Amino acid sequence: MKKIVNLKKLILLATTAVLMGPSLAMPKSQFESQSESHSIEQVINRYEIALNASDTQSVMELYGKKPVFMPQHSAAQVGRTAVKKAYESVFTTIDLNIKFTIYEIEIQGNKAWARTSSAGKTIILADGVKINEGNNELFIFKKENSQWKIHRYLFSTTTPLNHNATKS
Amino acid sequence: MKKIVNLKKLILLATTAVLMGPSLAMPKSQFESQSESHSIEQVINRYEIALNASDTQSVMELYGKKPVFMPQHSAAQVGRTAVKKAYESVFTTIDLNIKFTIYEIEIQGNKAWARTSSAGKTIILADGVKINEGNNELFIFKKENSQWKIHRYLFSTTTPLNHNATKS
Numbered sequence: 001m002k003k004i005v006n007l008k009k010l011i012l013l014a015t016t017a018v019l020m021g022p023s024l025a026m027p028k029s030q031f032e033s034q035s036e037s038h039s040i041e042q043v044i045n046r047y048e049i050a051l052n053a054s055d056t057q058s059v060m061e062l063y064g065k066k067p068v069f070m071p072q073h074s075a076a077q078v079g080r081t082a083v084k085k086a087y088e089s090v091f092t093t094i095d096l097n098i099k100f101t102i103y104e105i106e107i108q109g110n111k112a113w114a115r116t117s118s119a120g121k122t123i124i125l126a127d128g129v130k131i132n133e134g135n136n137e138l139f140i141f142k143k144e145n146s147q148w149k150i151h152r153y154l155f156s157t158t159t160p161l162n163h164n165a166t167k168s
Numbered sequence: 169m170k171k172i173v174n175l176k177k178l179i180l181l182a183t184t185a186v187l188m189g190p191s192l193a194m195p196k197s198q199f200e201s202q203s204e205s206h207s208i209e210q211v212i213n214r215y216e217i218a219l220n221a222s223d224t225q226s227v228m229e230l231y232g233k234k235p236v237f238m239p240q241h242s243a244a245q246v247g248r249t250a251v252k253k254a255y256e257s258v259f260t261t262i263d264l265n266i267k268f269t270i271y272e273i274e275i276q277g278n279k280a281w282a283r284t285s286s287a288g289k290t291i292i293l294a295d296g297v298k299i300n301e302g303n304n305e306l307f308i309f310k311k312e313n314s315q316w317k318i319h320r321y322l323f324s325t326t327t328p329l330n331h332n333a334t335k336s
Contacts, residue, residue, distance in 0.1 A: 103244075115236065157241060
């Protein structure tokens, strides 16, 4: 009888663990780390949405207090004013429709980094030419007021040289 | 007389501090941090020398066990074999002569990141065309066996679009 009771207890514990989610199923530190990773994933997802909507204000809400954005074919943009101007310039030049893939996120204290790639289409607003867009990205995140913010951001094209643009 | 002795002691202490370097002049943690930063600077300096010498072996000594290198116009190269092949391909295509500028290094435990830019000249080996080279870079470093190694590396051109190449 004791064995059956123990088995029942075991099933109950296992079911509770599944129902309660990862907080019972894994050590606290691991759960916290997964939760932090998830917060950073959300920042990247919101960045994707803001880019595709050409929404400078939403982009700037994701950046921290002293950001550096490194757009291709340009010097590094240091500070919120410069970063904002750079996005405004990007959004008056091109219309992005891209999707990010997150490969890895590593968190160390109040700093983190993520490696992603993005792919999709870009329309050059001046002439309506639609081109394939593909990039690798490195994000450095910093926790400011308990929120993960983009601290440094660099992307670089993965499109082969001499890739031909196609009219849309 | 006591005052003179104290003054002598003070001069002796100050002289010792200067002679002994920063280990006496600043808190241990700050000194350690500066020493770690210096080690990372040395990795970047060695990377510059290896790039300019088209020396794949020396480049690979600076990378860690599971590196990711993201060359422009290419997918991310994951793992030492892929990274090595990518550098071999770069060095059979171009001859670099560039100088890195280090803007910031941040260390958190056994991870660190650095933001740099590089500028100089590149010769396209196929036709001898010499072009201006300029890039922004983000390095992620990882400490492996007490040595800082390149863990992730992404660069992106700062050269304006439609920049004309000039024959050397």
